[in-house]
Amino acid sequence: MSKQIFLLVLFLLAFSCKPKKNMIYMSNHNFEQEVAQARYTGLKIKEADVLDIKVSAFDEIAVKPFNLSSMAATSNPANGDSESAAGQYLVSADGYVVMPVLGKVYCLGMTKQQLEQDLEERLKVYLTDPRVDVKLTNFSISVLGAVASPGQKTTNKEKLNLFQAIALAGDMSPAADRTNVKLLRYSEEAQKDVLVNLDFSDASIVNSPYYYLQQNDILFVEPDKNAQIAANTTNPNRNLILQLGGTILGIVSLIIAVSR
DSSP, X not given: OHHHHHHHHHHHHHHHHSOOGGGSSSOSXXXXXXXXXXXXXXXXXXXXXXXXXXXXXXXHHHHGGGOGGGSOOOOBGGGTBSOOOTTEEEOOTTSEEEETTTEEEEOTTOBHHHHHHHHHHHHTTTSSSOEEEEEESOOEEEEEESBSSOEEEEOSOSSOXXXXXXXXXXXXXXXXXXXXXXXXXXXXXXXXEEEEEEOTTOGGGGGSTTSBOOTTOEEEEEEOHHHHHHOOTTOTTHHHHHHHHHHHHHHHHHHHHHHO
């Protein structure tokens, strides 16, 4: 009987100490293979984005009229503001930016690379070998729920993935369910918000079309009810104590039952 009790204790300890799947990032064994297949398709330009657009060419004098940075700030009523910051353009509600000489240019839903190519083609009428550099200056997302620092996060890093977004929020809390994180994204194609569930414990998440974030994405980290009970920031050993206590209680109950 003592051998049976010993084996039972070993089983209970092994089970209680096993980490929960929803507490570990990318717990499967295909991490390197999956990451090698990750693809970045670029940010899609959206309404109210602020774009920094710089035009360059071999002839520095000829290129000046195409850059706000080389001109005095002028009124830009089509963009909905009285003045435009040097080199920066606000994407209007109907998807346009208004550029010197070129006028209104539609860019809604384009990546910045697509807009650069479009502008370079337009500028070839005026310039020899023009080059355009487009940057998004107000990229922001929101991270809510069971994270250390929830709220809106702004960054100058355009290629932002899910794990970097969580890092901006100070990582998930011990009470977070990493297998059930929700992402809310506005779809230009569907003309509505799309809600998807993401499993941070699965390495194949890097192949998700939602792995790289877009402007105004919202991440909500669901709290795990079991982890909430176990987590206690004032006593980091509380979870271990509860596990050992449960194990001891089970052993005592078994001994009492056997002795009867």
